[in-house]
Amino acid sequence: DTAVSQTPKYLVTQMGNDKSIKCEQNLGHDTMYWYKQDSKKFLKIMFSYNNKELIINETVPNRFSPKSPDKAHLNLHINSLELGDSAVYFCASSQGLAGDTDTQYFGPGTRLTVL
Amino acid sequence: AQSVSQHNHHVILSEAASLELGCNYSYGGTVNLFWYVQYPGQHLQLLLKYFSGDPLVKGIKGFEAEFIKSKFSFNLRKPSVQWSDTAEYFCAVNARVTDKLIFGTGTRLQVFP
Numbered sequence: 001d002t003a004v005s006q007t008p009k010y011l012v013t014q015m016g017n018d019k020s021i022k023c024e025q026n027l028g029h030d031t032m033y034w035y036k037q038d039s040k041k042f043l044k045i046m047f048s049y050n051n052k053e054l055i056i057n058e059t060v061p062n063r064f065s066p067k068s069p070d071k072a073h074l075n076l077h078i079n080s081l082e083l084g085d086s087a088v089y090f091c092a093s094s095q096g097l098a099g100d101t102d103t104q105y106f107g108p109g110t111r112l113t114v115l
Numbered sequence: 116a117q118s119v120s121q122h123n124h125h126v127i128l129s130e131a132a133s134l135e136l137g138c139n140y141s142y143g144g145t146v147n148l149f150w151y152v153q154y155p156g157q158h159l160q161l162l163l164k165y166f167s168g169d170p171l172v173k174g175i176k177g178f179e180a181e182f183i184k185s186k187f188s189f190n191l192r193k194p195s196v197q198w199s200d201t202a203e204y205f206c207a208v209n210a211r212v213t214d215k216l217i218f219g220t221g222t223r224l225q226v227f228p
Contacts, residue, residue, distance in 0.1 A: 033216075041153075041203055043218040056215060090158065103149070104216055106159040 003027050004107035006091050012113045013081060020077045021110045023091030031055070032074035033092040033104065034066060043090070049074055050097055078112075086114045117142045119208050121219035128196050128226050136191040136222050138180075138206030148189040149207040149216070150180055159205065165189065176200070201226045 004025045013019055025032060033056075034046040048056040052068045063079045078085060091107040120139045128134060140146065150162040163174025170182040180191045189206060206219040 041221045041223075043159075043205065043221075045215050045217075048215075058215075103161055103164055105161075106151075108158040 004091055004093055004105050006089075006107040006110050008110060009108065010111050010113075012115065014115055015081055015083060017081050018077070018079045019081060019112070020075055021089055021091075021112070022073070022075045023107055024073050025091075025093040025105070025107075026072065027093055027095075027105060029093040029095050029105075030071060031094045031097055031102075032068065032071075033094075034074065034076050035090040035092060035106075037088040037090060037109070039087070047074075047076075048097075055097065081112075081114045083114050086112055088112070117208065117210055117213070117215070117217045119206055119217050119219040121204075121206055121222050123222045124220070125223045126225070128224070130198055130226055130228050131195050132226075134191070134193040134196045134200075134224070136204055136206075136224070138189045138191065138219060140187050140189070140206075140208040140217075142187075142208065142210050144210055147209050148180075148182055150174065150178070150189070150191050151205045151207060151218075153203040153205065153221075155202065162191070162204075196224075196226045198226050198228050200224060 007022045031050045033048045037043045046060045047066045049068045065077045068074045088109045088111050090109045092104040094102040094104045096102045118141045122137045148165040151159040163172050165172045165182045173179045204222045209216045
């Protein structure tokens with residue numbers, strides 16, 4: 001059973017396109033996150049949602065728009081893709097908020113390549 | 116602002132060697148501490164975590180870490196590494212008063228048979 005799943009695993013697209021990445025967790029968690037891992041493997045939080053409500057928006061360009069239709073899903077839509085958006089995007093979830101004594105569980109990642 | 120430093124960027128060891136990876140953080144309040152591992156081509160997996168209590172924490176696959184509050188450190192150790200430990204290791208910290216998990220820049224460990 002996959003706890004946190006993401007689709008697609010790989011995404012190759014042209015500059016200027018719009019694309020979406022989907023994330024689902026079956027852990028019954030209340031909080032979900034999106035992280036970006038750059039080419040140097042540095043991981044940085046982008047967004048977090050708790051019970052479908054936006055908690056963290058970490059100065060991400062507004063071309064990135066997360067959407068949480070329900071607690072178990074957090075999708076990431078990216079408009080007008082740029083070369084610098086190429087990265088691995090990880091979804092994660094936790095029972096409570098990041099400041100609580102909870103562990104975050106990560107999905108397998110989506111490798112986005114913008115040509 | 117919170118930050119996490121991992122001083123060893125790339126570590127190369129032979130099998131059976133002992134491992135210690137450094138992690139220091141900058142925050143004076145109460146923190147939660149984590150070590151995650153990312154095997155080649157895979158997602159992050161939790162190795163171990165510290166919330167409170169005994170500062171020596173044991174994790175999966177023979178790893179342990181020690182929280183030294185006075186040094187703001189949470190170093191990862193393993194007495195005898197295996198080839199299968201080859202991976203990227205990330206230290207992560209969150210302050211109880213924030214909602215963010217801050218990651219270090221990672222340490223790439225290569226173990227040769």
